[in-house]
Structure formats: C-alpha cells, structure tokens
Amino acid sequence: MMLDKLQLLGQKTLDIFARTGRGGAFLLHILYVLPATILRPALVIRQLYYVGVQTLVIIVVAGLFVGMVMALQSYIVLVDFGAEESISLMVALSIMRELGPVFTGLLFAGRAGSALTAEIGLMKSTEQLSGMEMMAVDPMKYVIAPRFLAGVISVPLLTAIFMAVAILGGYFVAVELLQLYDGFFWSQLQNKVDFYEDLLNGMIKSVVFGFVIVWIAVFEGHDCLPTSEGLGQATTRTVVHGSLAVLGLDFILTAIMFGV
Amino acid sequence: MNTRTIEIAVGFFVAAAVVALFMLALKTSNLASYGQAEGYEIKAHFDNIGGLKVRSPVSAGGVHIGKVVSINYDTKDYEAVVTMSIQPDYQFPKDTAASILTSGLLGEQYIGLDPGGDEENLQPGDLIEITQPALVLEQVIGQFLYSKAQEE
Known part of the structure; x- marks a missing residue:
C-alpha cells in the first residue's frame, strides 16, 4: 500500500522530467525548422491574423481601463501630498516596467495561447498531423513553426499597443476628468522616464514572455492526449502554466533589470 | 477569410504597434533628449x-x-x-x-x-x-x- 504510493510519486516525478525534456527537444525542433518557415511568409501572416489581430481588442480595452484605474488610484494617494502632477509618472512607470508586459502576457495566454493549444490538439486528435506526415508534408514546418513565429512576433507588438493605450487612458483621466494641466503630464514623463531603463526593459520582458507562452501553448497542443478530455486538460495547462511562467519570470527579470 | 483582408488587417496591426512604440519613445520617454546630449x-x-x-x-x-x-x-x-x-x-x-x-x-x-x-x-x-x-x-x-x- 505504502509502496504503491511511493511508486506513484516516483512515476509522477519522472513524468514531469520526461515532459520537460520533450518540451526542450520540441523547442529545438521548432528552431531548427524556423528558417524554412521564414521563407513562407504567407503562412506566418495568416497566423499573425489569428494570434495577433484577434487579440488586439481585448488588449486595447484592458489597457485603456488599466491606465484609467491606475491614474485614478494614484490621484487619490498623491493628492494628499500635493504631488498630483506625478500621476503620469506613476502610471507610465508601472505600465512600462511591470503591468504592460505582464498583463499582455496573461491576456495572451488566455486568449491566444489556449486557442493555439486547442487548434493543434484537435489537429492531432483528428489525425490531421499524421495525415500531413503521410503526405510527406512536415507538420512542424507548416503547422507548428508558423504559429510559434506569429506568437513570438505578436506579443511585443501587443505589449507596445497596451502601453500606449494605457498611458492615453491615464491621460484621459488625469487631464479630462481630474483637470490636471496637460503640460505637466507629458513633461514629467519626458524628464523622468528613461528610454533604455524603463521602456526597453519592458519590451525585453515582453519578448521573453511571448517566447515562453507560445512555446508552452504549441507544445501542450502537440503533446496532448488525443481525446476530448486530454484536449481540455492541455488547454487548461497552457493557461495555467503560461500565466505562472509569466509571473515567475517577471520576478526574475525584474530582479536582474532593476535589482540591486 | 480572404487572404487580402488578412494581409490588410495584419498590416494595420503592425503599423499600430509601430505608432505606439514611436509615441512611447518620443512622447513619454527621454529619448528625444538623447540626441542633444x-x-x-x-x-x-x-x-x-x-x-x-x-x-x-x-x-x-x-x-x-x-x-x-x-x-x-x-x-x-x-x-x-x-x-x-x-x-x-x-x-x-x-x-x-x-x-x-x-x-x-x-x-x-x-x-x-x-x-x-x-x-x-x-x-x-x-x-x-x-x-x-x-x-x-x-x-x-x-x-x-x-x-x-x-x-x-
């Protein structure tokens, strides 16, 4: 009885290692076929539409409201110190350094990552992938790699749009609703926000997040059990692991970039 | 969906991101002051x-x-x-x-x-x-x- 439990524990641990190893090998395989994919931009553009353009709406709406809420909350705190002209700085720095890349990563994992997993998983379950292999068409080249590349390109672009929209949302609240002087709003940003330190580091974060989320999404899809239950589990795993990876990596990247 | 529509949509998406980056770089950071440094x-x-x-x-x-x-x-x-x-x-x-x-x-x-x-x-x-x-x-x-x- 006890021995069975111990055996189960060992088996689960070995499963985790095996999956990690398969994931790494899968990533290497994608990177290996990536040059061939770049030569077929039409496939990538089609995936950019499904992965990037269709995620745009949720990113823009979320960015707008995050920026507006940040401005409102900072106003409530800062007005006590007579420092309400720093609202723009507070909004811009939190958005560029943390909220922009992290929010975009989480929303992308939920909106596009899960869709990628479900699509590839269903292709596997219905044996479309094996069918392609039978016809000597490499599914890695035609199915997986274009989706991977489109996702990796989309996330930084979506992050830039999120940041810009969030700052405009903050601008709307600060200048239109709270009647702050708009000269202060922009001059604070231009004086205190550093292009390399703040904006570029945020964009580097988004590149890393995009890479990891899309890797998880396509791997889960390709590795799922070919049943309806396995497909559901794989989709859930994409969202859960993708979100946790974003949050965990964010801590590590912040410690490296802004740490002491 | 028609390939051309998709291409146009993706083009808009990329252009929007480039505009956003430009706005962030020039309007909300000190990049503009790097040139005169x-x-x-x-x-x-x-x-x-x-x-x-x-x-x-x-x-x-x-x-x-x-x-x-x-x-x-x-x-x-x-x-x-x-x-x-x-x-x-x-x-x-x-x-x-x-x-x-x-x-x-x-x-x-x-x-x-x-x-x-x-x-x-x-x-x-x-x-x-x-x-x-x-x-x-x-x-x-x-x-x-x-x-x-x-x-x-």
Missing part, C-alpha cells in the same frame, strides 16, 4: 556629492543645461570627481562655481552652476575650481548642536 565635458571636485547620480541634471539659474556623465573617486586628493556634459550652446566663464543643490525639500540632487566674471570661457575638459559640497543632514545637525553647546 553631445555636449562638452567639464569636471569638478567635490568633498561630498551626497545623493548625486549619473544622469542627474546640471542647471544654471534653474535652466537645465546638461547632465552628469560620470562620478569617480580620486584617491590622490580623496575627493569625488564629477564629470558633466554641458550643451555646446551654453558657455561659462572660467571662475564659475559649482554647487550640489537639492530640488525641493526632499527632492533629487542636481549641480547648480553659478557664473563668475572671468573673460575667458571654460574649455572642454577644464576643471571647475570653486565648488560647494552637498549638504549632509547629519553634519548640519551636528554643527547646529555644537554651536548650541558653545553658546551655553
């Missing part, structure tokens, strides 16, 4: 620089005219050496004084230049002779207590 360098020795940092502003009469580019410690004279870059439009006499000031009560520290009356101007690489170190709160309180004690 190519100024001439002058040095100054200070006993104590307080909380001065690289990229702290240098101003004269409250006008931002340059920035601190490096801070080192000279182990010969045991003094801090601050190198600052001044925009080439602004020239200062040789006997200009530099002091480390604080903006506001608890604000950031910056270097204030106080022009003198010399006819010759500071040349690139010159050293400012007259400097005033940063005010360190502990020392000020210490001096205050010391003078109080002497009065009694």
Whole structure:
C-alpha cells in the first residue's frame, strides 16, 4: 500500500522530467525548422491574423481601463501630498516596467495561447498531423513553426499597443476628468522616464514572455492526449502554466533589470 | 477569410504597434533628449556629492543645461570627481562655481552652476575650481548642536 504510493510519486516525478525534456527537444525542433518557415511568409501572416489581430481588442480595452484605474488610484494617494502632477509618472512607470508586459502576457495566454493549444490538439486528435506526415508534408514546418513565429512576433507588438493605450487612458483621466494641466503630464514623463531603463526593459520582458507562452501553448497542443478530455486538460495547462511562467519570470527579470 | 483582408488587417496591426512604440519613445520617454546630449565635458571636485547620480541634471539659474556623465573617486586628493556634459550652446566663464543643490525639500540632487566674471570661457575638459559640497543632514545637525553647546 505504502509502496504503491511511493511508486506513484516516483512515476509522477519522472513524468514531469520526461515532459520537460520533450518540451526542450520540441523547442529545438521548432528552431531548427524556423528558417524554412521564414521563407513562407504567407503562412506566418495568416497566423499573425489569428494570434495577433484577434487579440488586439481585448488588449486595447484592458489597457485603456488599466491606465484609467491606475491614474485614478494614484490621484487619490498623491493628492494628499500635493504631488498630483506625478500621476503620469506613476502610471507610465508601472505600465512600462511591470503591468504592460505582464498583463499582455496573461491576456495572451488566455486568449491566444489556449486557442493555439486547442487548434493543434484537435489537429492531432483528428489525425490531421499524421495525415500531413503521410503526405510527406512536415507538420512542424507548416503547422507548428508558423504559429510559434506569429506568437513570438505578436506579443511585443501587443505589449507596445497596451502601453500606449494605457498611458492615453491615464491621460484621459488625469487631464479630462481630474483637470490636471496637460503640460505637466507629458513633461514629467519626458524628464523622468528613461528610454533604455524603463521602456526597453519592458519590451525585453515582453519578448521573453511571448517566447515562453507560445512555446508552452504549441507544445501542450502537440503533446496532448488525443481525446476530448486530454484536449481540455492541455488547454487548461497552457493557461495555467503560461500565466505562472509569466509571473515567475517577471520576478526574475525584474530582479536582474532593476535589482540591486 | 480572404487572404487580402488578412494581409490588410495584419498590416494595420503592425503599423499600430509601430505608432505606439514611436509615441512611447518620443512622447513619454527621454529619448528625444538623447540626441542633444553631445555636449562638452567639464569636471569638478567635490568633498561630498551626497545623493548625486549619473544622469542627474546640471542647471544654471534653474535652466537645465546638461547632465552628469560620470562620478569617480580620486584617491590622490580623496575627493569625488564629477564629470558633466554641458550643451555646446551654453558657455561659462572660467571662475564659475559649482554647487550640489537639492530640488525641493526632499527632492533629487542636481549641480547648480553659478557664473563668475572671468573673460575667458571654460574649455572642454577644464576643471571647475570653486565648488560647494552637498549638504549632509547629519553634519548640519551636528554643527547646529555644537554651536548650541558653545553658546551655553
């Protein structure tokens, strides 16, 4: 009885290692076929539409409201110190350094990552992938790699749009609703926000997040059990692991970039 | 969906992202001021620089005219050496004084230049002779207590 439990524990641990190893090998395989994919931009553009353009709406709406809420909350705190002209700085720095890349990563994992997993998983379950292999068409080249590349390109672009929209949302609240002087709003940003330190580091974060989320999404899809239950589990795993990876990596990247 | 529609949508998406990046870079960060940063360098020795940092502003009469580019410690004279870059439009006499000031009560520290009356101007690489170190709160309180004690 006890021995069975111990055996189960060992088996689960070995499963985790095996999956990690398969994931790494899968990533290497994608990177290996990536040059061939770049030569077929039409496939990538089609995936950019499904992965990037269709995620745009949720990113823009979320960015707008995050920026507006940040401005409102900072106003409530800062007005006590007579420092309400720093609202723009507070909004811009939190958005560029943390909220922009992290929010975009989480929303992308939920909106596009899960869709990628479900699509590839269903292709596997219905044996479309094996069918392609039978016809000597490499599914890695035609199915997986274009989706991977489109996702990796989309996330930084979506992050830039999120940041810009969030700052405009903050601008709307600060200048239109709270009647702050708009000269202060922009001059604070231009004086205190550093292009390399703040904006570029945020964009580097988004590149890393995009890479990891899309890797998880396509791997889960390709590795799922070919049943309806396995497909559901794989989709859930994409969202859960993708979100946790974003949050965990964010801590590590912040410690490296802004740490002491 | 039609391939052309998809291409147009993706084109809009990429263009929107590029516009967003441009807006972030030019409107909300200091990238625009990087271009004019190519100024001439002058040095100054200070006993104590307080909380001065690289990229702290240098101003004269409250006008931002340059920035601190490096801070080192000279182990010969045991003094801090601050190198600052001044925009080439602004020239200062040789006997200009530099002091480390604080903006506001608890604000950031910056270097204030106080022009003198010399006819010759500071040349690139010159050293400012007259400097005033940063005010360190502990020392000020210490001096205050010391003078109080002497009065009694």
